[in-house]
Amino acid sequence: MSQLVCNITWLIVLGxxxxxxxxxxxxxxSVHSSVVFRIRHLNVSYAYGRFNDISGxxxxxxxxxxxxxxxxxxxxxxxxxxxxxxDKHLKSAEFFNVAEHPTIAxxxxxxxxxxxxxxxxxxxxxxxxxxxxxxxxxxxxxxVDHPKLGARSGFETVFTIKRGDFGLNAAAGMxxxxxxxxxxxxxxxxxxxxxx
Numbered sequence: 277m278s279q280l281v282c283n284i285t286w287l288i289v290l291g292x293x294x295x296x297x298x299x300x301x302x303x304x305x306s307v308h309s310s311v312v313f314r315i316r317h318l319n320v321s322y323a324y325g326r327f328n329d330i331s332g333x334x335x336x337x338x339x340x341x342x343x344x345x346x347x348x349x350x351x352x353x354x355x356x357x358x359x360x361x362x363d364k365h366l367k368s369a370e371f372f373n374v375a376e377h378p379t380i381a382x383x384x385x386x387x388x389x390x391x392x393x394x395x396x397x398x399x400x401x402x403x404x405x406x407x408x409x410x411x412x413x414x415x416x417x418x419x420v421d422h423p424k425l426g427a428r429s430g431f432e433t434v435f436t437i438k439r440g441d442f443g444l445n446a447a448a449g450m451x452x453x454x455x456x457x458x459x460x461x462x463x464x465x466x467x468x469x470x471x472x
Contacts, residue, residue, distance in 0.1 A: 299337035302429055302463025304348060306330045310460045311350050315439075316452030323451075325366075327380075329354035334463055336429065346384040346397055348461065353378065370446045377404050393417075395431075403442040410435070417460075427465035434458050 311327040332348035352372045355363055367374040384399035393416040401410040412433045419429040436456045439445070 299335045299343055300427075300429070301333060301335050301466045303466045304330055304332045304334070305428070305462045305464050308430075308462040310458070312458040314456040314458075315454070318450055319452065323357070325355060325357035327351070327354050328356050330461070333466070334461070341387050341389045341395060344384075344387040344395075346382065346387070346399065349379045349381040351379055371444065372404065382410065397433075401437070403437075404444060406442045408437075408441055410437070425464075428462060429465070430460065430462040432458070432460045 306329060309330045311330055312324065313326070314322050314324050317323040327350040329351040330348065331350075332346075334346045334348070335344055337343040352374045353367065355366055355372070357363055357366070366372055369375070379402075381402045382399055384397045386398040388396050390396055390413070395414040395416065396411060397414055398409070398411045400407050412435045414431045414433045417430045417432055419427075421427045434456065436454050438453050439451075439455050440453055
């Protein structure tokens with residue numbers, strides 16, 4: 277997946293601290309964030325994998341969610357399916373072609389609130405050098421101002437893409453077309469809100 281996720285992921289946290297009076301900027305904490313994918317194998321089971329290197333930023337304005345933005349990316353080189361040989365194959369030109377498309381990215385263009393802790397983000401997903409519009413629904417999981425780990429916020433989203441839309445057509449007889457992505461992002465506040 278190229279310059280993006282799920283920018284995954286998805287994806288993407290919309291978490292503002294309840295005490296915030298303006299937009300807060302968060303840096304994605306790769307250690308506590310996850311991008312997991314699922315695809316059918318031989319139409320009899322699901323194969324799972326993940327990307328371990330996630331980065332980016334998100335800004336959240338609790339009072340005015342329309343001012344929020346998401347910009348998250350993952351490095352395809354970090355793909356992990358618990359099988360070294362398979363991971364090497366997936367990184368090759370036959371699949372993700374890491375040499376030419378090293379990142380997957382998602383960048384939002386619009387964020388709106390749907391209900392308490394529920395949001396919708398519209399934007400673009402870039403994978404394998406192909407950019408497509410993507411709309412995801414986000415759950416704001418929570419926020420905390422931790423005395424040692426800092427002010428943090430997190431979200432989760434689950435969505436499905438068709439791999440053929442991005443030119444990932446290898447092993448069509450063995451692998452399904454739909455790929456489900458589960459993106460959980462935790463961010464550390466990088467900038468306290470300034471005066472209104």
